[in-house]
Amino acid sequence: xxxxxxxxxxxxxxxxxxxxxxxxxxxxxxxxxxxxxxxxxxxxxxxxxxxxxxxxxxxxxxxxxxxxxxxxxxxxxxxxxxxxxxxxxxxxxxxxxxxxxxxxxxxxxxxxxxxxxxxxxxxxxxxxxxxxxxxxxxxxxxxxxxxxxxxxxxxxxxxxxxxxxxxxxxxxxxxxxxxxxxxxxxxxxxxxxxxxxxxxxxxxxxxxxxxxxxxxxxxxxxxxxxxxxxxxxxxxxxxxxxxxxxxxxxxxxxxxxxxxxxxxxxxxxxxxxxxxxxxxxxxxxxxxxxxxxxxxxxxxxxxxxxxxxxxxxxxxxxxxxxxxxxxxxxxxxxxxxxxxxxxxxxxxxxxxxxxxxxxxxxxxxxxxxxxxxxxxxxxxxxxxxxxxxxxxxxxxxxxxxxxxxxxxxxxxxxxxxxxxxxxxxxxxxxxxxxxxxxxxxxxxxxxxxxxxxxxxxxxxxxxxxxxxxxxxxxxxxxxxxxxxxxxxxxxxxxxxxxxxxxxxxxxxxxxxxxxxxxxxxxxxxxxxxxxxxxxxxxxxxxxxxxxxxxxxxxxxxxxxxxxxxxxxxxxxxxxxxxxxxxxxxxxxxxxxxxxxxxxxxxxxxxxxxxxxxxxxxxxxxxxxxxxxxxxxxxxxxxxxxxxxxxxx
Amino acid sequence: xxxxxxxxxxxxxxxxxxxxxxxxxxxxxxxxxxxxxxxxxxxxxxxxxxxxxxxxxxxxxxxxxxxxxxxxxxxxxxxxxxxxxxxxxxxxxxxxxxxxxxxxxxxxxxxxxxxxxxxxxxxxxxxxxxxxxxxxxxxxxxxxxxxxxxxxxxxxxxxxxxxxxxxxxxxxxxxxxxxxxxxxxxxxxxxxxxxxxxxxxxxx
Numbered sequence: 001x002x003x004x005x006x007x008x009x010x011x012x013x014x015x016x017x018x019x020x021x022x023x024x025x026x027x028x029x030x031x032x033x034x035x036x037x038x039x040x041x042x043x044x045x046x047x048x049x050x051x052x053x054x055x056x057x058x059x060x061x062x063x064x065x066x067x068x069x070x071x072x073x074x075x076x077x078x079x080x081x082x083x084x085x086x087x088x089x090x091x092x093x094x095x096x097x098x099x100x101x102x103x104x105x106x107x108x109x110x111x112x113x114x115x116x117x118x119x120x121x122x123x124x125x126x127x128x129x130x131x132x133x134x135x136x137x138x139x140x141x142x143x144x145x146x147x148x149x150x151x152x153x154x155x156x157x158x159x160x161x162x163x164x165x166x167x168x169x170x171x172x173x174x175x176x177x178x179x180x181x182x183x184x185x186x187x188x189x190x191x192x193x194x195x196x197x198x199x200x201x202x203x204x205x206x207x208x209x210x211x212x213x214x215x216x217x218x219x220x221x222x223x224x225x226x227x228x229x230x231x232x233x234x235x236x237x238x239x240x241x242x243x244x245x246x247x248x249x250x251x252x253x254x255x256x257x258x259x260x261x262x263x264x265x266x267x268x269x270x271x272x273x274x275x276x277x278x279x280x281x282x283x284x285x286x287x288x289x290x291x292x293x294x295x296x297x298x299x300x301x302x303x304x305x306x307x308x309x310x311x312x313x314x315x316x317x318x319x320x321x322x323x324x325x326x327x328x329x330x331x332x333x334x335x336x337x338x339x340x341x342x343x344x345x346x347x348x349x350x351x352x353x354x355x356x357x358x359x360x361x362x363x364x365x366x367x368x369x370x371x372x373x374x375x376x377x378x379x380x381x382x383x384x385x386x387x388x389x390x391x392x393x394x395x396x397x398x399x400x401x402x403x404x405x406x407x408x409x410x411x412x413x414x415x416x417x418x419x420x421x422x423x424x425x426x427x428x429x430x431x432x433x434x435x436x437x438x439x440x441x442x443x444x445x446x447x448x449x450x451x452x453x454x455x456x457x458x459x460x461x462x463x464x465x466x467x468x469x470x471x472x473x474x475x476x477x478x479x480x481x482x483x484x485x486x487x488x489x490x491x492x493x494x495x496x497x498x499x500x501x502x503x504x505x506x507x508x509x510x511x512x513x514x515x516x517x518x519x520x521x522x523x524x525x526x527x528x529x530x531x532x533x534x535x536x537x538x539x540x541x542x543x544x545x546x547x548x549x550x551x552x553x554x555x556x557x558x559x560x561x562x563x564x565x566x567x568x569x570x571x572x573x574x575x576x577x578x579x580x581x582x583x584x585x586x587x588x589x590x591x592x593x594x595x596x597x598x599x600x601x602x603x604x605x606x607x608x609x610x611x612x613x614x615x616x617x618x619x620x621x622x623x624x625x626x627x628x629x630x631x632x633x634x635x636x637x638x639x640x641x642x643x644x645x646x647x648x
Numbered sequence: 649x650x651x652x653x654x655x656x657x658x659x660x661x662x663x664x665x666x667x668x669x670x671x672x673x674x675x676x677x678x679x680x681x682x683x684x685x686x687x688x689x690x691x692x693x694x695x696x697x698x699x700x701x702x703x704x705x706x707x708x709x710x711x712x713x714x715x716x717x718x719x720x721x722x723x724x725x726x727x728x729x730x731x732x733x734x735x736x737x738x739x740x741x742x743x744x745x746x747x748x749x750x751x752x753x754x755x756x757x758x759x760x761x762x763x764x765x766x767x768x769x770x771x772x773x774x775x776x777x778x779x780x781x782x783x784x785x786x787x788x789x790x791x792x793x794x795x796x797x798x799x800x801x802x803x804x805x806x807x808x809x810x811x812x813x814x815x816x817x818x819x820x821x822x823x824x825x826x827x828x829x830x831x832x833x834x835x836x837x838x839x840x841x842x843x844x845x846x847x848x849x850x851x852x
Contacts, residue, residue, distance in 0.1 A: 013688060120693060179687070180714070258715065259716050344716070345720045346720050371743065374740055375737075380758065382760055383700055384700040384759045597763075601763045606759060609757050622754070
């Protein structure tokens with residue numbers, strides 16, 4: 001049995017994302033949708049794993065906007081549903097979200113946004129909480145694993161009570177952290193789906209689901225938000241702990257609550273510092289805040305990414321300052337806390353220490369000095385493509401074609417593991433100088449390609465992964481073809497959404513529920529658009545190189561090259577070597593070769609290392625994935641590949 | 649050393665390089681400790697960092713309460729390194745004179761070292777640093793044991809076996825056996841138990 005279906009009252013270790021999934025199950029969710037993105041993916045993955053047993057419909061949607069639309073349909077039909085995404089996914093979904101919060105909803109619907117302070121697995125430090133205030137929808141932020149479950153469950157009730165979407169915000173240190181969770185009951189009753197639409201226009205239960213009459217519905221949404229505020233004032237998830245008259249009041253939410261508790265404990269200030277933990281951060285629980293703010297004059301607001309809480313608390317205080325007196329605020333605005341990056345207990349402890357002039361107990365001075373000296377000896381570990389990664393071979397091909405062409409061509413980048421080519425430029429052989437949102441590489445390439453009349457004479461290339469192709473590339477590709485943009489568009493097709501854990505996408509014939517489904521063929525779409533299409537294996541350097549060189553020379557049209565080779569970590573490939581790779585020491589000339597250590601200095605595969613004593617290349621058998629590409633690049637043919645025959 | 653019951657929070661950091669089975673090891677460990685009645689919090693750094701980068705799990709074992717998923721600097725009680733350099737890197741941030749360290753001696757070279765731009769400290773330099781900066785350390789060639797058992801990735805379980813034998817955390821072979829019975833197939837279960845025993849044998 002799945003851990004997610006543990007019995008009532010049992011205590012289990014859940015990942016924050018699993019706790020959210022369990023909360024949804026306890027609420028009796030019927031439909032769950034999402035698009036993979038770290039740190040959100042495990043919510044949908046774990047629900048998909050129990051979908052059969054719990055009779056759920058779970059899908060990996062083509063993108064976040066469609067995910068929210070599919071979830072909303074379930075809500076309109078009276079079911080409970082959830083759409084899950086990472087922070088920038090909310091941007092993608094936002095156009096529909098704006099209209100959805102205007103039309104209102106029926107069955108409980110929760111939008112889960114898992115954010116990534118410090119951009120540990122992102123190319124942005126996005127913040128979606130402002131959508132909650134902008135679109136006037138309730139915002140909940142669980143502060144531990146038990147709350148992640150309990151608050152998710154509550155979010156569905158809240159959504160039904162106000163007839164609108166509720167947003168739940170998690171962060172990496174909640175979604176990708178784990179802790180004890182005591183389970184509640186899983187419901188046995190199922191709802192029946194039915195969509196009523198012939199009632200009065202202002203009747204949210206029976207009328208049409210539209211945002212008009214706009215002003216009247218807008219007013220209704222605001223009135224309901226006032227009801228929400230009253231519920232939030234009473235919510236047991238908002239909690240003050242600390243002395244009756246603290247010297248400093250910390251107001252915080254989410255994982256920052258755990259950092260704050262730890263900081264106060266580290267400094268031994270439990271009798272001097274109070275903590276108000278808010279689980280409901282929009283609308284703010286004004287009565288509770290007023291009561292708590294009366295306790296002291298100094299307030300520190302601890303939160304990650306943007307100063308959302310700080311701004312809203314300050315705005316609220318300006319309206320009641322005559323009742324509660326003048327306060328001094330510390331937070332991101334005055335620089336007490338950093339305005340960027342993720343927080344941790346140390347940063348919070350240092351901030352509290354500075355405000356109250358308390359010093360932390362430190363390690364012995366000689367230990368610290370030794371640590372600093374030792375740290376200086378430790379080389380950084382740069383991120384790179386894995387051993388056997390098809391992207392390394394693809395970028396090797398791209399680099400060589402651009403170099404042969406000689407007109408300073410470049411690649412407009414996109415989002416996936418191949419983003420590494422931009423994040424760590426030597427990994428992509430310095431070919432990919434732009435990186436923005438999903439699909440934007442193709443849009444940018446189409447734009448660059450139209451700059452010929454202003455003198456731009458550089459070949460324009462762009463890459464995207466197979467999942468990204470469906471997510472947001474298709475409109476940009478159609479735009480490029482229709483406007484005669486001369487670009488070489490390369491699909492790095494590694495047969496799955498590799499970066500986030502091999503979730504299926506529309507190009508595969510399997511769904512989230514492991515059903516056999518129609519695969520939508522990338523080549524067929526590109527051909528239908530009217531592009532020239534070629535398919536190659538990136539590990540075949542000669543064939544791929546020929547196609548790329550001819551594409552760069554072929555001016556005036558949209559060319560598509562699909563590079564197909566499964567990810568080295570994919571379940572079908574992982575741990576299986578195609579080739580055994582060895583360096584023939586007699587053939588490797590080392591420094592005397594004249595290749596200038598092409599294999600280890602330039603190719604940069606983590607499995608191909610340099611023996612400093614022998615001054616020759618050597619393959620690390622533990623790390624080598626046996627792709628065999630390095631054998632094609634050695635001018636001495638000193639890297640020897642032998643096909644591995646697997647029995648059976 | 650005897651298994652003990654914890655009366656205060658014990659902070660453990662498991663570290664290594666993406667692909668070494670760091671996350672699997674920390675979760676297996678955490679499940680055993682939850683079953684033993686502790687409140688466990690794990691903070692993991694993975695996602696993009698699994699692509700050849702440093703991976704780290706913070707494991708906090710408390711008798712009574714949930715903790716921050718990030719351990720404060722200087723706050724580790726135990727460091728388990730699946731790779732020597734990563735163990736040392738963690739020590740320089742989270743170490744203190746009382747910390748105990750258990751590390752796999754087999755290096756995974758960073759790209760900067762492979763290209764020749766950076767240098768990897770010698771085994772001797774690393775050993776000396778642990779000698780000076782920890783209260784106790786064990787160096788184990790876990791990867792070789794894994795290779796002998798047929799898969800280098802078993803080194804993570806070798807390390808868990810060794811950790812059990814040190815008595816630094818309240819779990820033993822029985823709890824490990826119970827845990828992997830729940831999650832692994834029969835074939836994998838046997839080889840993992842072998843790896844665990846081999847690790848335990850390496851702690852004298």
